[in-house]
Amino acid sequence: MGDEARTEICITGFGGQGVVLAAHIIGHACALIADKEATMMQSFGPEARGSACTATLVVSAAEVLYPYADHPNILVAMSSDGYDKHAPDLAADGIVVYEEDLVTPQIGPAQQGYGIGSTRIAEELGRRIVQNIVMVGFFTAVTALVSEEGMREAVAASVPAGTEEVNLEAFDRGFEYGRELTASHRDVAAPAG
Amino acid sequence: MKTDPKGVLTGSHYLDGDFACGEGAMAAGCRFVAGYPITPSTEVVERIANRFPLVGGTFIQMEDELASMAAVVGASWTGTKSMTVTSGPGFSLMMENIGLAAMMETPCVVVDVQRAGPSTGLPTMVGQGDVMQARWGSHGDYELIAMSPQSPQESFDLMIDAFNLSEEYRVPVIILMDECVGHMTEKVVIPPADEIEVTPRRLTEVAPDDFLPYQINGQLVPEFARAGDGYRFHTTGLTHDERGYPGMSVEAQDANVSRLVDKIRVNAGDIVRFDEADTEGADVVVVTYGITARVSRAAIDIARGEGVDVGSVRLVVVWPFPEQRIRELAASVKGFVVPEINLGQLVLEVERCVAGQAVVRSVPHSGGAVHDPQTIAAAIVEVAR
Amino acid sequence: MTVEARPDYAETVEHPMTPFLRMDRIPHVWCPGCGIGTVVRCFASALEKSGIDLDKVSVVSGIGCAGRTAGYLKLDGFHTAHGRAIPFATGLKLGRPELTVTVLSGDGDLVGIGGNHFIHAARRNLDLLVVLINNFTYGMTGGQNGPTTPLSARSSTMPFGNFETPFNLPHLAASSGAPYVARWTSLHVRRLTWSIEEALERKGFRFIEVVAPCPVLYLRLNKLGDGVQRMRYYHDEAEIRNGADPGDAAIDFQGKILCGVFVDEERPTYQELMDEHYGNVLGDDYVPMPLEGGMLGGG
The missing domain is CATH 3.40.50.970 (Thiamin diphosphate (ThDP)-binding fold, Pyr/PP domains)
Known part of the structure; x- marks a missing residue:
């Protein structure tokens, strides 16, 4: 549970944002490409089809014994409802990765926050539906959990056939934005002034 | 094949x-x-x-x-x-x-x-x-x-x-x-x-005129004829004889039902399957199955951190239950811990086999989540002391 | 006048249906005057006339007096759980599509406890021939009220007379989608045999109701006489009207029994629809279930 090798990730949003697919892609990259153990769980029932939807991942060098992410190290928030629900569980030194036009996070003193207008970027690409993939690209850059190549491969393997191009473009846009953000050491959540 | x-x-x-x-x-x-x-x-x-x-x-x-x-x-x-x-x-x-x-x-x-x-x-x-x-x-x-x-x-x-x-x-x-x-x-x-090795249906080679669908010829499992292969056999949910015909008698019931039970009980040694770890010299053995087996391994790590000598038996085959192995272990351990996401079901089977030779501690959970490993670890530590 | 020794019929005369019956199980369990044996005889005759390969015919029954029919026919025979003959038969047919799968069972079994399966199998147009022997009661358990017991008729659980509206079975089958729907009584031996033979030539969910007497329970509880008197009632009150609206086929206590082939249409079966649909959608990638069964041989 508290072992060093274990990273707990919580991805949350509203139904239709592709929360589960985003988690699946990250898990796929960790488990099949990066050769880590990666256990994904997801919410089921009506909430997965409209209201708050959550998927979690436990990534570890060793076998995952306890499969749930009770105290995530990384919270990916794509809706404010999801953020409100899961932020209290975030580890004291955790990271929030969020949709900055939809979520206003309260970042703790030892926590880090990285925001992106993933929906806007997806809309610029003409496909709002790829918002989650923009977020996956951004996540890849700011967390460095899995290599860029590994995650791209997982995106290509997971999205519907024929949509690889737009999804990889979305990934690249998110990744670039995240890389610039981390390179500039700009902590968007730091209180202004 | x-x-x-x-x-x-x-x-x-x-x-x-x-x-x-x-x-x-x-x-x-x-x-x-x-x-x-x-x-x-x-x-x-x-x-x-x-x-x-x-x-x-x-x-x-x-x-x-x-x-x-x-x-x-x-x-x-x-x-x-x-x-x-x-x-x-x-x-x-x-x-x-x-x-x-x-x-x-x-x-x-x-x-x-x-x-x-x-x-x-x-x-x-x-x-x-x-x-x-x-x-x-x-x-x-x-x-x-x-x-x-x-x-x-x-x-x-x-x-x-x-x-x-x-x-x-x-x-x-x-x-x-x-x-x-x-x-x-x-x-x-x-x-x-x-x-991938798969077991084919055990189709009979006996000619249709000589075939009886529930004749066992010394084995406990009869050979099979498929519908449509010319055997024109009969089968029923009623108690039946070798011909598959209803037999409404104590004798027919005994022959029919005893064999249904015996074919598994007699072969239990071949069917039973479990993963056993670190039971040699263990004070406590955790008996688990399904998702609870994984959560229990996290608990075992915690209990070991507190100095408890703990092993585990994870049931891959739950039924038939590994009666013999649990009896053997009961003679050498202080106790068993049985976490399950129910209010104590398979623990009854462990208790039956242990028959008072050691402590048996249920770690129940009424459902909706897996156990907190700390809860199982606490039970392990308690049984060890 | 010289009296010659009478021939030993048991030795010399074989019942013409012997090849179709499990003679080692005779005598059967049915009561004197019961109509089920007649239906079995008609079913066997129809099979004989149809020239169908009997090795490929399965008969499935549920529980009850009529549920015992599968046990006397020398076919692959399955005496299944109460009410489950139709879903069991569904598995047989889909598991080995080349089989001719028939269901012989009673009213309580097929439309009482098994009623849901009945309407869904008709809706799907599964390729099953269902012969339902309707004796208006649960005979095996002692004459209880059933889903076809006529209004006002007495049964052991409606001792003051039945106040539940019974099913009109041809109407139920037809409105659920069955492409072949007929009703006869056990008096109509030739017509019933011919109808079963005709239904064997058709495909899809074929339904034949046979009204048959239960002298020991239904007739006795209602003071309707014996099996012979019942034949007289069938003779007087059965009205054959092929093509009649199944909606008109309800049976009142001691009332008219509308008989005939009410529905005889062509409608694609479940398997035909499946094959056509997957063929259209998947093209050459579609692998239908082999006619003799799935993955019997391995790789």
Whole structure:
């Protein structure tokens, strides 16, 4: 549970944002490409089809014994409802990765926050539906959990056939934005002034 | 024989336990599935409905679980390997025809992705409360085999074993999965078809005129004739003789039912399967199955950190229960800890086998979540002291 | 006048249906005057006339007096759980599509406890021939009220007369989608045999109701005489109207029994629809279930 090798990730949003697919892609990259153990769980029932939807991942060098992410190290928030629900569980030194036009996070003193207008970027690409993939690209850059190549491969393997191009473009846009953000050491959540 | 490569999706996949179970069934040679949708098992049949048209199998969504199980028994009499998939409320409805399958000695597989009950309970949340139902759920005396996977990988692997055991012993084999494993996505490696050994139906070579459907010739499992091969046999859910004809007598009942039970009890040593670890010199042994086995390993690590010498027995095959091994261990340990996501079911079996020789501590959970490993660890430490 | 020794019929005369029956199970369980044996005889005759390969014919029954029919026919025979003959037969047919799968059972079994399966099998147009022997009661358990017991008729659980509206079975089958729907009584031996033979040539969910006497329970409880008197009632009150609206086929207590072939249409079966649909959608990727069963040989 508290072992060093274990990273707990919580991805949350509203139904239709592709929360589960985003988690699946990250898990796929960790488990099949990066050769880590990666256990994904997801919410089921009506909430997965409209209201708050959550998927979690436990990534570890060793076998995952306890499969749930009770105290995530990384919270990916794509809706404010999801953020409100899961932020209290975030580890004291955790990271929030969020949709900055939809979520206003309260970042703790030892926590880090990285925001992106993933929906806007997806809309610029003409496909709002790829918002989650923009977020996956951004996540890849700011967390460095899995290599860029590994995650791209997982995106290509997971999205519907024929949509690889737009999804990889979305990934690249998110990744670039995240890389610039981390390179500039700009902590968007730091209180202004 | 080796399985048909058409049903085998060889390679590494990121799959949930339900999908892995569906793939396992197809790799095992299953070509008929009848089912009725029920959370959290539905993804198994959705996977199969997607792939069966490509591999020569037929899936039919029946009107209820009574019909699903009846159709599976019927289909198996054609020699086509058959299964159904459900969860607690549906499992209850299937008990009638699971009994028929046991009585007619019909190979088939029933997957129960357990959720918390009773009744409608917690449809989307985990439970392990069907363990005793799997063993005793249909009326009368019979024996069957039940297996419990702890991961998506094992959800695939055990399906091959389940179909093979059902063929070997002509019994329903229950896969006691749980919602946590069913909805858990992990890496699943599917081997090439030529590495998957499947047990064919034990078709008789006796000529139709000389064939009796329940004649055993010194074995405990009779040979099989499929419908449509000219044997013109009869079978019934009534107590029957070697001819498959009803026999309404104490003698017929004894011969018929004793054999149904004996074919599993006598062969239990070959069927029983468990992972045993660190029991040599252990003070405490944790007996677990399914998802709870994984959570218990986290608890064992915690207890070891507190200096307890603890081992484990993880049941891969839950029924028949490894009575002999538990009895042996009971002579040398201080106690057993039995965590389950129910209020104490398989612990009764452990208690029966331990027979007072050691402490037996249940770690119950009424369902909806897996145990907190700390709770199990505390029980281990307590039993050790 | 010289009296010659009478021939030993048991030795010298074989019943013409012997090849179709499990003679080692005779005598059967049915009561004197019961109509079920007649239906079995007609069923066997129809099979004989049809010239069908008997090795490929399965007969499935549920529970009850009529549920015992599968046990006397020398075919692959399945005496299944109460109410489950139709879903069991569904598995047989889909598991080995080349089989001719028939269901012989009673009213309580097929439309009481098994009623849901009945309407769904008709809706799907599964390729099954269902012969339902309707004796208006649960005979095996002692004459209880059933789903076809006529209004006001007495049964052991409606001792003051039945106040539940019974099913009109041809109407139920037809409105659920059955492409072949007929009704006869056990008096109509030739017509019933011919109708079963005709139904064997058709495909899809074929339904034949046979009204048959239960002298020991239904007739006794209702003071309706013996089996012979029942034949007289069938003779007087059965009205044959092929093509009649099944909606007109309800049976009142001691009322008219509308008989005939009410529906005889062509409608694609479940398997035909499946094959056509997957063929259209998946093209050459579609692998239908082999006619002899699925993955019997391995890789």
